[in-house]
Amino acid sequence: MWNIRNSLIFLSPYIRPIPRQVPPGLDSKEGIPLNKGKLYLSETSPVRVVEAYSTQFHKDFSLFLKSRAEEMLPGGRMALSFTGRRDTDHNFEQSRFQYWELLALALMSLASEGLVEEEKIDSFNFPYYAPCPEEVKFVVQTDGSFLIDRLETFEFYCEDRMKTEFGELSSGQRIAKTFRAVVESMLESHFGREIMDVLFRRYGEIMDDHLSRNRARIVVLVVSLIRMG
DSSP states (O other): OOOGGGSEEEEOTTSSOSOOSOOSOOBOTTSOBSSTTOSSOOTTSOHHHHHHHHHHHHHHHHHHHHHHHHHSOTTOEEEEEEEEOSSSSOOTTSHHHHHHHHHHHHHHHHHHTTSSOHHHHHTOOOSOOOOOHHHHHHHHHHHOSEEEEEEEEEEEEOOSEEEETTEEEEHHHHHHHHHHHHHHHHHHHHHOGGGHHHHHHHHHHHHHHHHTTSOOEEEEEEEEEEEOO
16 A cells, blocks of 8 residues: 555645745844845845854754654655755855846845835744755754765756747746746735735846857756665
């Protein structure tokens, strides 16, 4: 009889990343946002903000592993895929970070036009984290529920244009549509539905400008885990 407890489970946290909540400690003691004008980590983010995101990932990923371990028998296998980064340092030249940076720029451009309050941008931080292989290994080994069978890193590059049934999309437009599908509900609840169309249109324009000088890259980590006995 088929049993999920000793079967292969494949999970891809692209749509709902492992961090389930914004990390605490992103405001000063006076309640002033430390990551002003940003939605995620950037090269201007204070060390305290970077450490808060890293700590939150470690907590949430460990909880995730414990929960999955309760559902599986020893020897059961699970494969996970993450958007992440290659290096232990936070290389903000990597495109995955720049996607969030450019979305923040789109919001700030709307703020300069009076379409959104800058304070709302300062108070919004996205519950996302791009781990490196060493961080994934550390959490898995510390938790002790699973053994890493294999861990691979891949890179994907965006194509210049894509044809759809609705016409041809530029890379910037395609990325904007993809991001909209993933993050719109959170952005809408914080900033309001009325700016969503103009926000993602602006984001696509900014992204196209960025891609005219840079190649878009996404780093993906794929890890195969075996439930320990």
